[in-house]
Amino acid sequence: MTRPHIVLLPVALAALLALGACGSDIVVGSANLHIKGNDVEITPRGHAPAVVRPDGGLLIDGAAVEVPGEARERLVAYSAAVRAMLQHGIETGKAGAAVAASAVSEVTKGLASGDTSQIGAKVEEKADAVRAKALSICDDLAAARREQEAVAAAVAAFRPYAVIEAGEGERCRH
Secondary structure, eight states: OOOHHHHHHHHHHHHHHHHGGGSSEEEETTEEEEEETTEEEEEETTSOOEEEOTTSOEEETTEEEOOOHHHHHHHHHHHHHHHHHHHHHHHHHHHHHHHHHHHHHHHHHHHHHTOOTTHHHHHHHHHHHHHHHHHHHHHHHHHHHHHHHHHHHHOGGGGGGOOSOTTHHHHHTO
């Protein structure tokens, strides 16, 4: 007989943790990335906030910063990747909650019928889909890192706001 609580606990915890990403803040190292409408606000410790607009505009402490053409395009891509990371986090949280609800349903059905042998397999199959969805967050993080580094190389004022560290996209996968 399968122990339903062994399957339920990790699924429920994953759903709760994923739902925590449903806000508009993403914590990266010692900085916050905050989505305000379509703008991305970056607030590293010890620095005034910077705002990246979806059109590639950059404001630091409320003042516009001149951004050369290619760097502006990279800021557009950076903004899109950060906003996608948040959206994928929300989608993953919702999918995780659905798996938790499904797990509870499967356990209830299994206990009512006296056959709990298939609970783990059914829940695990649905959990695999959530894991795959969660990996898109890692892809977004890696994309934001690439764009951030290109902008930091071209715009000195942006360097303190390059807060996504090397390898974070890969660490996200583990």
